[in-house]
Amino acid sequence: MWKWIVALLAVALLYKLLTADKTRKAGDEGKAKERRIASGELVKDPVCGVYVEAASSISVRDGDRVQYFCGHDCRDRFLKKLEAEGRPIPRADDGENDE
Numbered sequence: 062m063w064k065w066i067v068a069l070l071a072v073a074l075l076y077k078l079l080t081a082d083k084t085r086k087a088g089d090e091g092k093a094k095e096r097r098i099a100s101g102e103l104v105k106d107p108v109c110g111v112y113v114e115a116a117s118s119i120s121v122r123d124g125d126r127v128q129y130f131c132g133h134d135c136r137d138r139f140l141k142k143l144e145a146e147g148r149p150i151p152r153a154d155d156g157e158n159d160e
């Protein structure tokens with residue numbers, strides 16, 4: 062009879078280990094992302110709020126700051142917003158001119 066109790070305990074222990082491992086991994090990924098944000102490697106798109114890689118994203122110089130965008134749509138929306146606020150429109154850094 063106690064064989065079953067041991068088996069049940071083993072299953073419960075295994076289940077606990079597996080679920081604990083999952084939550085720990087998720088925490089590590091969150092920390093890794095936080096580190097990349099802190100180091101400036103990951104930057105937030107001010108339009109849609111998505112984190113993008115600074116090195117591979119579209120950037121626009123806005124005064125002494127640089128804004129990064131996930132795509133041309135977000136960059137254009139940002140520029141339109143600046144225009145609506147009556148602020149000077151920064152020149153796109155990527156040299157693209159589709160207007």
Ligand SMILES: [Zn+2]
Nearest residue numbers: 106109131135
């Ligand atoms: Zn975006």
